[in-house]
Amino acid sequence: MSSDDLKKQAAARALELVTPGMRLGLGTGSTAKHFVDLLGARVAEGLDVLCVSTSEVTEAQARALSIPMSTLDATPELDLTIDGADEVDRELRLIKGGGAALLREKIVAAASARMVVIADDTKLVERLGRFPLPIEIVPFGMEATRRAVLAAMAGAGAAGDLVLRRKADGSVLVTDGGHWILDAHLGEIAEPESLSTALAAIPGVVEHGLFIGLADAAILAGAAGLTVLGRLD
Numbered sequence: 692m693s694s695d696d697l698k699k700q701a702a703a704r705a706l707e708l709v710t711p712g713m714r715l716g717l718g719t720g721s722t723a724k725h726f727v728d729l730l731g732a733r734v735a736e737g738l739d740v741l742c743v744s745t746s747e748v749t750e751a752q753a754r755a756l757s758i759p760m761s762t763l764d765a766t767p768e769l770d771l772t773i774d775g776a777d778e779v780d781r782e783l784r785l786i787k788g789g790g791a792a793l794l795r796e797k798i799v800a801a802a803s804a805r806m807v808v809i810a811d812d813t814k815l816v817e818r819l820g821r822f823p824l825p826i827e828i829v830p831f832g833m834e835a836t837r838r839a840v841l842a843a844m845a846g847a848g849a850a851g852d853l854v855l856r857r858k859a860d861g862s863v864l865v866t867d868g869g870h871w872i873l874d875a876h877l878g879e880i881a882e883p884e885s886l887s888t889a890l891a892a893i894p895g896v897v898e899h900g901l902f903i904g905l906a907d908a909a910i911l912a913g914a915a916g917l918t919v920l921g922r923l924d
């Protein structure tokens with residue numbers, strides 16, 4: 692079974708959590724895209740939901756499927772967010788932001804009563820950090836911010852290179868919020884909580900891709916079937 696099939700299986704299981712009248716957060720990425728496609732089919736059959744997206748890409752996909760969309764200003768409390776992840780550990784700590792949507796993803800997850808991660812089981816890790824940690828920064832003063840990030844990483848026992856994210860054409864990637872992303876190549880993160888706190892204290896850092904205490908469950912699809920971390924109910 693292909694990785695894409697596995698992502699779709701996880702998305703299909705997450706769809707079973709959706710009940711009529713729910714206010715949903717819609718994630719970003721190839722796995723979340725499957726969920727939005729499946730949700731769109733249910734909406735076409737008459738399912739009543741109201742959704743908030745985590746990126747312009749997901750917003751466009753959902754609108755094309757005629758999924759009723761709202762904003763966090765009009766709908767500031769959500770029942771459930773379904774989103775992908777770049778890494779998940781057994782404590783349901785995540786690295787997110789591979790699709791550059793980490794800021795809105797974290798805001799939407801924090802506004803949700805529950806967040807459920809969907810992924811293929813290659814995303815499950817014993818220690819976070821093999822996937823480069825995205826750190827969203829404001830362009831102003833980037834070099835000063837970069838040095839502060841390096842110092843914060845060293846203080847949290849996590850050394851590595853910081854790489855400004857670029858698009859395939861070589862231009863700097865600009866997020867939906869107009870910011871840039873530094874990807875921290877750390878190998879492993881011994882103390883995610885310490886690093887999260889240290890990064891969040893840097894003025895030029897808008898947000899970072901460590902999601903701690905936000906996910907309630909993860910649905911991981913593998914060759915042997917679905918594995919659930921945490922509780923789905």
Ligand SMILES: O=C(CO)[C@H](O)[C@H](O)COP(=O)(O)O
Nearest residue numbers: 720721722775788789790792
């Ligand atoms: O955090 C994200 C986007 O910012 C995605 O959820 C993450 O990159 C996983 O994507 P995919 O489902 O394509 O593997």
